[in-house]
Amino acid sequence: MMMRTYESSSTLLAGNFYDVVSAVDGQDGLEKLYEKVPDLIIVDYMMPKMDGKSFVRQIKSDQRTKDIPILMFTAAPSEEREVDLLSMGIDDFVKKTAPTQVLLARIKTALARA
Numbered sequence: 001m002m003m004r005t006y007e008s009s010s011t012l013l014a015g016n017f018y019d020v021v022s023a024v025d026g027q028d029g030l031e032k033l034y035e036k037v038p039d040l041i042i043v044d045y046m047m048p049k050m051d052g053k054s055f056v057r058q059i060k061s062d063q064r065t066k067d068i069p070i071l072m073f074t075a076a077p078s079e080e081r082e083v084d085l086l087s088m089g090i091d092d093f094v095k096k097t098a099p100t101q102v103l104l105a106r107i108k109t110a111l112a113r114a
């Protein structure tokens with residue numbers, strides 16, 4: 001199971017035989033996270049109600065969820081932002097403009113490492 005916030009990515013992932021749980025914002029994502037713990041989380045850096053950084057901080061501070069791999073959607077991460085998020089426990093970044101093959105490859109790699 002994966003959690004993410006973009007509907008088009010949800011359709012893409014479901015079409016590639018992944019179970020997907022979509023969330024409308026960070027708060028909704030946290031609530032759904034505890035209903036069924038996913039194998040991977042794909043989250044946007046900029047979300048309503050709770051930004052990606054706060055979302056990750058919540059996940060990584062909880063013993064039940066701290067080891068779930070996380071991919072972060074971002075428009076153009078700065079070096080400082082990448083270092084900050086990697087130190088918080090993000091496993092990888094995916095640019096919002098990344099080709100489908102790149103997104104699927106990063107998902108496969110993150111799941112293999114988990």
